[in-house]
Amino acid sequence: MVSAGVYLVVRIFPIVQASVVTMTVVAAVGAFTALITALVGLVMNDIKKVLAYSTMSQLGYMFLALGVAGYTAGVFHLINHAFFKACLFLGSGSVIMGCHHQQDMRRMGGLAKLMPITFVTFLIASLSLMGIPPFSGFWSKDEILGSAYAWGSEHGGAYWLLFLAGELVAFLTAAYMTRLLILTFAGKYRGNDAPTEDFVEDQAKLQSEQENWEIKKYDRSLGGLKTLYREDEEPEKHEEHRHVPRESPWVVGASLIVLALFGGFFGFVGAVPLGITWWQGFITFGHAHHAEVNWLVMGISTAMALGGVFVAYIIWGAKFAVFMRLYRTRLVQVLQAVLANRYYMDHFYNGIIVRGFMVLAKASRIFDTWVVDLIVNAFGAGTKMFAYAYAWFDLWVVDGLVNLAGYMWLGIKRGIRPLQSGYLQHYMLVLIIAAVLFWVVRYFF
Known part of the structure; x- marks a missing residue:
């Protein structure tokens, strides 16, 4: 899945290559990603984190290649x-x-003799990643840098920075992989030694982070790092018995050998300097790829890779006094802290973005409770009171008038009903009385 982005750009490359601006953005993002993640990989102590940041860096390399028409x-x-x-x-x-679930390279060392199959296969894959000839990574990385060099030659100016960034990443890649090899496989095994002060500090930090995560998720701590191991797999218990690493089972070893063969030598299908251009004819865009050998670029990239190996060796391998003093200077320590904390991006994200949105969410909740809900509830209460008043008016006024009219005519009906007796003499009497009254009113008034 980590390569899905690269594959997407590959699939839509006809759209991407239609704009030089788009190509430049893709190349710049790739070069920047490759550079900053390679620097972080240089200071990581967790072996899997080194490889994880290496993966991010190499993905940046691929984007760089696509952005320079490679x-x-x-x-x-x-x-x-x-x-x-x-x-x-x-x-x-x-x-x-x-190493019994130990991922910190400071607690490893000396595994080349204890785990020979793992070491040899890991070394082949590492040399391929570094771009050391004649392993696979060298052939593809040389093609990428050659494309960046050609792009810089064609467009000039700031586009040369893409090529320079690619060469610097080649140096850093070789450096952090050499550091990984030295700390993991060289020297003596340090897993049974007393842990160093910085290791203890990092473990305490990891314990705190794990507990905080558990509290956020479960509202209580489950034990921190102990939750990551079964009761019979705690590293501390095995360290008491002087644990000695041993080679992995054959199924792992066989898989490593197969992957090392492909990882180390598959690149020969596109070894242009050797006259092998099968890959260049197989994967093309629009027209057949014109394979050219840029010996200058090849020499520079090889020199950068070997230079990274050399610098890493004198710092973490030979540990020459003059370089160790430089490595322990305040400036270097500050830079190392910045890289180890991943440029404080997580701190910025949690402190500014996450906390900002949390404050905004709380403010929105207060506004919703005391303003929006208050207005809505006020309208609801007012509507309810109006409904009660309207119901009372309808019951006692509207219905009352209607009922009053009905009762009035009912009374009139009951009053005049006796006059309708059905006897002729009664009707004649009423006519005589009415005539008399009419005469009296007419005569006297």
């Missing part, structure tokens, strides 16, 4: 990366299983 190179690196990164993640799982 369609064939981008897809080539996508396939190569799938093979060697699968090998690396499976290898990291083998290491974690061998």
Whole structure:
């Protein structure tokens, strides 16, 4: 799924390549992503986090390729990366299983002798990721940088920064993977040693983060990091018995070997300097890819990769005094803290974005309760009172007048009903009386 974005851009590439602006945006985002995530991978201590940020960096590399019209190179690196990164993640799982669920590289070391199959396969995949010839990653990464170089030559100006960013990422990739190899496989096993101070601090931080997450989700703490292990799998109990890592089962080892073969040597299908251009003819856009060898770019990228290996070795391997003093300077420590905290993006997101939306949500709730609901309830109460008044008016006024008229005519009816007796003499008497009254009124008034 992590490659879905790259695949999407590949599928809609006819639309993307129609605009130079769009291509530039894709390339710039890819180069920026590759650079900042490679820097973060340089300071991570969790072996899987190093590989995770490496994946993000390589995805940026693929976007860079597509943004500089390196369609064939981008897809080539996508396939190569799938093979060697699968090998690396499976290898990291083998290491974690061998170290009994320990993922911190500061508690590893010396695994090259203890887990030889894992080490050899991991080394092949790492060299491929670094872009060291003749492994797979070298051929596809060289194609990407060649496309970036050609794009810079064609457009000039700031477009050369894309090529420079690609070369810098090649240096950083080699550096953080060499650091991973040294901390994990070189030296002696440190899992049974007393944990270092920074390791204890990180564990305390992870414990606090895990407990806070549990409180938010379950309204109570379930034990923090202990919830991640079964009772019989707690690392502390095994450290008391001097745990010694051992090679993973054959099913893991066999899978690692297969992935290492593909991850390390699949790239030969597009080894242009060797005259092998099968991939360039197989994956094309619009027309056949014109395979060219840029020996200058190839030399620079190889030098950058080897330079990254060398710098990482003298810092984390040989630990030369002069470089260690530089590494421990205040400036470097501050930069390392910034990278270890992922540029404080999570702090910014939680402190500004999340907290801002929480404040907005609380304010909206108060406004809804005391303003909107108050107005709605007031209208409801007013309508209810009007309904009661209207019902009373309808019952006692409207219905009362109607009933009064009815009762009045009922009384009149009852008053004149005796006059309708049916006897002729009664009717004659009434006529005589009426005539007399008429005469009296007419005569006297």
